Every structure is written in C-alpha cells, then in structure tokens.
Amino acid sequence: MSESDSKDTPEQAEFRQHCRDWLCDNTPAEPSFRLPISALEIMTEEQLKYLKDWQKSAYDAGLVGCDYPVEYGGGGRTNCQRIANEEMHRAKTPYMPNIIGLGMAAPTLLHYGQEELKKHLLPRLLSGEDIWCQGFSEPGSGSDLASVQTFAQRDGDAWIINGHKVWTSLAHFAAWMIILLRTDKTEKHGGLSYFVVPISSALGRGVTVKPLIKMTGETGFNEVLFEDLPVNDGLRLGGLGQGWQVATTTLLHERDAGELVTPRSGGMKNAASHNADTANLIDLARKTQYNGKPAVQDPLLRDRIMQQLIRETGLQENQRRARVPALLEHPARLQLQNKLLRSEIAQETAALALEVAGASASLYLGDENAPAGGQWPLAYMSTYGNTIAAGTSEVQRNILGERVLSLAKSK
Amino acid sequence: MAQPDDYGFSEEAALLKYSARKFFKSNFPTDKLQKMVADNPDSARVQISNWDKALWQQLLELGWTLLAVPESADGLGLPAVAVAGLVEEVGRASFPCPLLATLNTTYVLAACGESANGALREIAEGTTATLALTNRAGSWQPEDTEVVASEGKLNGTAYFVQDAGKVDKFLVCARKGTGHSLYWVATDAPGITVHADAIVDLTRDQAHVDFADVEADQVCEDGLKALGQAFPAICTMLAADVIGAAEWQLQTTAEYARTRTQFDRPIGFFQAVKHPLVDVMIQVDEARSLVYNAACAIDHEPKRAAEYAHMAKASASETAAFASSRSVQFHGGIGYTWECYVQLYFKRQKHSQMLWGDAAWHRGRLADIVLGKVS
Numbered sequence: 004m005s006e007s008d009s010k011d012t013p014e015q016a017e018f019r020q021h022c023r024d025w026l027c028d029n030t031p032a033e034p035s036f037r038l039p040i041s042a043l044e045i046m047t048e049e050q051l052k053y054l055k056d057w058q059k060s061a062y063d064a065g066l067v068g069c070d071y072p073v074e075y076g077g078g079g080r081t082n083c084q085r086i087a088n089e090e091m092h093r094a095k096t097p098y099m100p101n102i103i104g105l106g107m108a109a110p111t112l113l114h115y116g117q118e119e120l121k122k123h124l125l126p127r128l129l130s131g132e133d134i135w136c137q138g139f140s141e142p143g144s145g146s147d148l149a150s151v152q153t154f155a156q157r158d159g160d161a162w163i164i165n166g167h168k169v170w171t172s173l174a175h176f177a178a179w180m181i182i183l184l185r186t187d188k189t190e191k192h193g194g195l196s197y198f199v200v201p202i203s204s205a206l207g208r209g210v211t212v213k214p215l216i217k218m219t220g221e222t223g224f225n226e227v228l229f230e231d232l233p234v235n236d237g238l239r240l241g242g243l244g245q246g247w248q249v250a251t252t253t254l255l256h257e258r259d260a261g262e263l264v265t266p267r268s269g270g271m272k273n274a275a276s277h278n279a280d281t282a283n284l285i286d287l288a289r290k291t292q293y294n295g296k297p298a299v300q301d302p303l304l305r306d307r308i309m310q311q312l313i314r315e316t317g318l319q320e321n322q323r324r325a326r327v328p329a330l331l332e333h334p335a336r337l338q339l340q341n342k343l344l345r346s347e348i349a350q351e352t353a354a355l356a357l358e359v360a361g362a363s364a365s366l367y368l369g370d371e372n373a374p375a376g377g378q379w380p381l382a383y384m385s386t387y388g389n390t391i392a393a394g395t396s397e398v399q400r401n402i403l404g405e406r407v408l409s410l411a412k413s414k
Numbered sequence: 415m416a417q418p419d420d421y422g423f424s425e426e427a428a429l430l431k432y433s434a435r436k437f438f439k440s441n442f443p444t445d446k447l448q449k450m451v452a453d454n455p456d457s458a459r460v461q462i463s464n465w466d467k468a469l470w471q472q473l474l475e476l477g478w479t480l481l482a483v484p485e486s487a488d489g490l491g492l493p494a495v496a497v498a499g500l501v502e503e504v505g506r507a508s509f510p511c512p513l514l515a516t517l518n519t520t521y522v523l524a525a526c527g528e529s530a531n532g533a534l535r536e537i538a539e540g541t542t543a544t545l546a547l548t549n550r551a552g553s554w555q556p557e558d559t560e561v562v563a564s565e566g567k568l569n570g571t572a573y574f575v576q577d578a579g580k581v582d583k584f585l586v587c588a589r590k591g592t593g594h595s596l597y598w599v600a601t602d603a604p605g606i607t608v609h610a611d612a613i614v615d616l617t618r619d620q621a622h623v624d625f626a627d628v629e630a631d632q633v634c635e636d637g638l639k640a641l642g643q644a645f646p647a648i649c650t651m652l653a654a655d656v657i658g659a660a661e662w663q664l665q666t667t668a669e670y671a672r673t674r675t676q677f678d679r680p681i682g683f684f685q686a687v688k689h690p691l692v693d694v695m696i697q698v699d700e701a702r703s704l705v706y707n708a709a710c711a712i713d714h715e716p717k718r719a720a721e722y723a724h725m726a727k728a729s730a731s732e733t734a735a736f737a738s739s740r741s742v743q744f745h746g747g748i749g750y751t752w753e754c755y756v757q758l759y760f761k762r763q764k765h766s767q768m769l770w771g772d773a774a775w776h777r778g779r780l781a782d783i784v785l786g787k788v789s
Contacts, residue, residue: 010419288785299786300788300789302778302788305778305785306781308781309728309777309784312780313700313729313780314700316725317699317725318700320700320704320706321699324702324706326420327420327421327706329423330421330499336695337699344696397689400688408682408695410682413683
C-alpha cells in the first residue's frame with residue numbers, strides 16, 4: 004500500500020480495491036497491430052474496435068464516469084474517477100478512444116444539457132458506444148475562437164446550419180459533435196450558442212467529413228462541412244447567446260482545469276507508442292554515440308537532459324501541489340499551467356532527443372536503422388499538435404496573465 | 415519509504431507559515447526594509463549591515479531557531495516541509511537575520527551524532543550560528559576548506575561566511591590529518607578576526623574569517639559525512655528563501671504592469687510584458703513545487719533527498735535570475751533607480767543564485783546521480 008492510498012476516504016479505498024480486483028483479471032492483452040500515440044490519431048477500424056471494446060468493458064465494470072450521477076449512466080460516486088485513473092495506469096491498460104466525449108462533451112452536457120438529452124446521450128458517451136468530436140475552430144477562427152462564423156438560422160422550432168469546421172479529430176468515427184455556432188451576427192461573444200449535432204447519422208444529408216493529413220503523415224483529424232443541416236432546438240446546451248460561457252466549461256476541462264476529473268486510462272507499453280519523456284531520452288542517450296563516446300557522457304548534453312528532467316519533475320510536482328490548498332497562492336494558478344507546460348516540455352524533450360540522435364534523427368518510421376523505430380521525429384512533430392490545439396501556447400499565456408495576474412485583457 | 419501525497423504539510427505547518435507572513439506584513443513592510451538597509455546610497459560601496467535586532471529578538475522568542483533542532487536536544491524537531499514554509503516567508507520579506515545560517519548549522523549538527531548535542535542545545539536556547547567552510551575560490555565542496563586543525567587549534571581563513579556579523583558561533587570545517595572535522599567556536603573567541611566583505615546584497619552580510627591559533631571544540635570527527643547528509647536541507651532551505659522572494663518580485667512587477675500606463679494602456683496589456691511575466695510565474699511555481707518535494711524527501715525519503723534538493727536549487731537559481739531580470743526591466747526607468755524597491759530583491763536574489771551552488775553546478779551533481787559519473 005503506497006502513502007497516497009492511505010489518504011483515501013473509506014469510499015475511495017473500497018473502490019480502489021474494486022478497481023484492482025477487476026483490472027487484475029480484465030486488463031486487455033497488447034494488440035498484435037500498432038496503436039497510435041493517442042486516440043486522436045486512430046486511423047483504422049481495427050484500432051477503433053480494440054479500443055472501444057476496452058472502454059466498454061471498463062465502463063461496465065464501473066471505472067468510467069464513476070463520479071457521474073446514476074441516472075445518466077454514471078457510478079454515482081464521489082471523487083473516485085481519480086482513483087480509477089490511477090489504478091488503470093498502474094495496471095498498464097490501453098487508452099480510451101472517446102477522449103473528446105469524456106474530456107469535453109460529457110462535463111459540458113452534464114452542466115448545460117436538458118434532462119432528456121443527458122439521459123439519452125451520456126450513458127452511450129461514457130460507454131464509448133458513441134464517439135464524439137468537437138467543432139470549435141474554423142478556417143478563419145483559430146486563436147480568436149469567438150469569431151466563429153458557422154451559422155445557425157432559426158427555422159421555427161429548429162435551426163438550419165451552414166459552415167465549415169476544421170481540425171476535427173475523430174469526426175470520421177463520430178456519432179455526435181459539440182459545436183459552437185453563431186446565432187446572431189450583430190454581437191461577437193453574445194452572438195454565440197452551443198449545440199450538440201449528429202454527425203454519422205447525417206453524413207450525406209447536410210454533413211460532409213473530409214480527412215486532413217497531418218505533417219507527420221498521419222490522419223485522424225478532419226474538416227467538417229455543414230450544408231443546410233437541420234437541428235432541433237432541444238440539442239442546444241445553455242441559453243441562446245450563452246455559447247461562449249458554455250464553451251469555457253468545455254475548454255477548462257480540455258485543459259485539465261475543470262471541476263470534473265476526466266476518465267483516462269493508459270500506461271500500456273506498446274511498441275508503437277513512445278512518449279517524449281526524459282526516461283526515453285536518457286535511454287536514447289545511453290545507446291547513442293556522440294563524438295566517439297556515449298551521448299550520456301557529453302557534458303553539454305548532460306546539462307540539457309537535466310534541464311528537461313527538472314522541468315518534467317517540476318510539472319509532476321505542480322500537479323501534486325495543486326491538491327494541497329495550503330501551498331497555493333491562487334486556486335487556478337497551477338491547473339491553468341498544465342496544458343501549456345505538458346506540451347512545451349514534451350516538445351523540448353523531443354527536440355533534444357533529435358539532437359542527441361544526430362544523423363540518425365533523419366531516419367523515420369519504417370527505416371530499420373532508425374533509433375526507437377523512428378518514433379522520435381514522429382513524437383517531435385506530434386508535439387506541435389499539443390502546443391497549438393486547445394488554445395495555442397500564446398493564448399494560454401494570455402489566459403494566465405489575465406486570469407491569474409489580472410493583467411489587462413488582450414481583446 | 416514513499417512520500418505522503420500532501421508533502422506532510424500539516425495544519426501546524428500552515429499556521430506557522432501564514433502567521434509568519436502576517437507578522438512580516440505588519441512589522442516589516444518593504445518600505446521599512448528600504449529605509450533600514452538603503453537609507454544611505456553609500457551602502458552600495460561600504461559594508462553597512464543594518465538589521466532590526468529587536469524584531470529578530472521577537473522571532474527568537476517565538477522559537478523560530480529551535481524549530482529544526484531535534485527533540486532529543488530540546489528543540490521542536492519540526493519536519494523540513496514546515497521549516498521550508500516558514501523560510502519562504504522570510505525570503506518574501508527579505509528580512510535580514512541569521513535564521514537561514516542558524517538553520518543550516520542546525521542541520522549539520524543534527525547529522526553529527528551525540529557529540530554535537532551540546533551545541534544543538536545551545537541553539538535550542540537561542541544561540542545563533544553560521545557555517546565557515548568555503549575556500550578563497552568559493553568552492554562549495556567542504557573538503558576544499560583552507561582552515562587546518564592541529565593539536566586542537568584552528569589556523570587559516572574561511573571565506574564567504576554568511577551573516578557572520580549577526581551570529582554568536584561559527585561551525586568550522588577544518589582539515590585534520592587526512593580527514594575533515596567540525597569545530598564549534600564563539601565568533602569573538604581569541605584569535606578570530608572577522609573581515610566584513612563589501613557585498614552587493616544589502617539584506618545580508620558576509621565575511622571572511624581569519625583563525626590564528628584558535629582554540630575550538632571539536633563536535634564532529636567525520637565532518638564531510640555530516641555536511642553531506644545536511645547538504646540537501648541547506649540547498650532546500652535556501653531555495654525556499656528564493657521562491658519567497660521571487661513571489662514578491664512577481665507580485666510587485668505584476669502590480670506595476672497593472673497600473674503603469676503607456677500608449678494609453680496598462681503595460682501588462684502588451685504581450686511583450688504579459689508573456690514573460692507569466693513565464694516568471696511558471697518558473698516560481700516549478701521551483702516551489704520542487705522545494706516542497708525536496709523538503710518532503712528530507713523528511714520521508716532521505717535516499718532521494720540529494721537528487722531532489724539539486725533539482726530544487728537548480729530551479730530556484732534559474733528562477734532567481736529570471737524573476738530579478740524581469741522585475742527591473744519591466745519597472746523601466748524607475749526600476750533602475752536606488753529608490754525603487756525591486757533593487758533590494760534583485761540583489762538578494764543574485765546572491766542566493768550562486769550561494770551553495772548555482773543552477774549549472776547543481777545540474778552537474780544531479781547528472782552524476784541520475785546518469786552516473788563520467789568515466
């Protein structure tokens with residue numbers, strides 16, 4: 004029993020034991036095929052099926068959505084999702100495919116959805132039967148998210164949607180999308196409303212999903228075109244013109260700064276999943292010759308590897324300290340740094356790995372001589388997905404400066 | 415032994431920390447510090463170590479110097495996380511006093527075993543002390559000391575002795591035969607001459623100390639072992655002081671960026687100011703998290719204390735440098751003047767940055783632990 008367990012409430016302790024017992028018998032075996040770094044790069048039906056089966060079985064065992072109310076398909080527990088997440092990582096499980104549903108759509112639905120809608124959508128979301136995607140960004144609206152133009156025209160009790168969303172991860176598998184729409188062209192923030200809209204059932208009938216290819220060569224995200232898609236008003240979350248407030252709830256959860264802990268599994272070692280962390284960097288530096296000796300003995304590289312180790316440890320310790328209120332200067336100060344730091348530190352670590360690898364850093368996936376199977380260049384390029392998506396690092400610094408340091412707003 | 419998730423930072427520790435913050439807020443606001451240490455710009459050139467001895471006496475009576483003394487020597491034996499929480503507040507106030515020097519000495523004495531119990535009891539009774547072990551070149555490895563002990567007498571000079579002008583006792587590391595031992599001696603003992611250094615930092619004093627046939631009590635035979643054991647605490651407490659001061663720099667500079675107007679806007683509107691200030695905050699938070707991790711390791715996971723203390727001090731040193739640089743730069747012209755308070759913290763932080771090893775030095779030691787020494 005570790006010390007963190009000893010802090011568990013009786014409910015958490017009992018639940019932790021349940022997780023352990025179940026995971027002991029039910030953690031799936033590693034698949035025979037390659038899994039991508041994260042759910043956002045799922046490309047094949049085979050990958051999707053394996054991961055959906057895992058989410059469904061974890062849901063059925065009560066490890067997903069444990070803190071959601073029972074009437075919406077949740078476990079009705081208190082502060083237990085973190086316990087389940089810890090235990091799933093410890094058991095080295097695969098990750099779950101419905102990452103946008105769990106991390107963003109579910110908490111937003113719970114806060115703002117109408118009763119019937121929550122009862123209808125949340126159970127299938129938590130179990131992973133319905134995959135969700137997010138329609139926020141547009142070709143002309145990136146960092147300035149509130150400028151979105153995709154328009155919902157009132158038509159009696161319904162709305163007719165026209166527009167163009169981009170960077171829509173998982174749209175090609177999605178049943179539903181959370182979407183930020185303009186319902187009023189005369190006001191910027193106040194002219195936005197938030198809906199959930201069907202995707203798979205509307206393909207060819209107002210919805211077109213086109214894959215976009217990432218700089219890494221992978222697919223996984225898309226553009227989604229809406230042409231006269233009719234949507235019932237009951238699919239609106241929050242009031243008319245309150246889309247921006249609703250979107251804020253989604254974004255806080257996306258950046259791990261929301262009230263609800265996102266169900267998140269992982270930890271499985273897969274030949275094809277390769278985290279840009281210092282443990283892997285050090286492993287590379289031990290195996291790589293640099294100026295005629297192991298890179299791990301080069302004084303300059305040693306210093307830079309230690310810089311990364313310190314930053315990575317600092318981030319882990321931030322997350323730990325965030326749970327100790329007596330050591331916090333401001334309630335959101337550490338949470339709001341999470342996404343920014345996680346993405347930037349991984350980027351620096353991967354960039355350093357490419358320097359350590361030297362000439363071999365030119366070798367990519369599929370080259371038999373590539374260090375770590377060519378995963379480092381892939382990891383490095385992938386990190387840009389994280390420093391750009393969910394609010395660029397520049398936007399994150401604006402948010403931190405404005406919300407925590409109360410500096411004058413940029414807009 | 416694993417660390418407790420909450421660092422073992424108890425309600426008692428929080429009470430100590432926040433009552434200290436309140437104490438300094440009411441009794442030692444920054445204008446009082448400025449008036450005390452920088453009333454006369456000549457203090458930039460001549461060593462004038464002004465400090466509020468009466469206020470320090472109040473803190474002594476509150477028992478601040480016996481917090482880290484083990485209970486076996488009549489102290490309170492508080493965990494390192496609680497002590498770090500207090501030190502953070504002393505750094506935030508930049509209060510000139512020999513607390514850090516006395517804590518450092520306490521941690522070394524506590525690692526000496528029974529032979530040092532007498533000295534520890536003196537500290538528990540209110541004696542203040544500092545370490546004397548650095549050579550002329552400023553080596554942080556105590557085996558490089560230039561003080562020699564033979565036939566019970568000390569000879570040589572110890573350099574970069576912190577707050578030497580404020581303390582009652584020195585704990586001296588001296589070469590003895592092929593080893594190194596520790597000696598306990600009053601600062602005014604016969605044969606001792608304290609030469610105050612002219613230093614940049616106005617909130618501390620520093621000296622080099624001559625020893626000429628000084629009779630001193632040996633309190634520890636294997637001095638390097640005790641110093642090695644206490645070194646994580648020395649680094650962690652200094653890092654705690656640094657993050658307290660850095661938080662002051664962050665808040666003070668953010669306040670200026672909220673109120674100073676140029677081009678018809680508060681300067682914090684501009685991302686050339688806003689983003690680096692956020693980066694200062696990020697560094698302060700990283701260092702603070704690493705400080706409590708290191709302190710908790712001292713209490714619960716001593717095998718990893720050195721590793722984590724190197725991380726904490728490396729991070730704190732980088733934070734000290736960056737927060738200081740941005741605090742002066744973003745205050746603009748006024749920040750470059752003697753009258754602006756940011757100069758006081760700038761100078762204290764530059765001193766702390768190098769003290770007990772700068773960032774690169776600590777990363778070098780950390781690499782030796784994590785990656786193995788270079789063959």
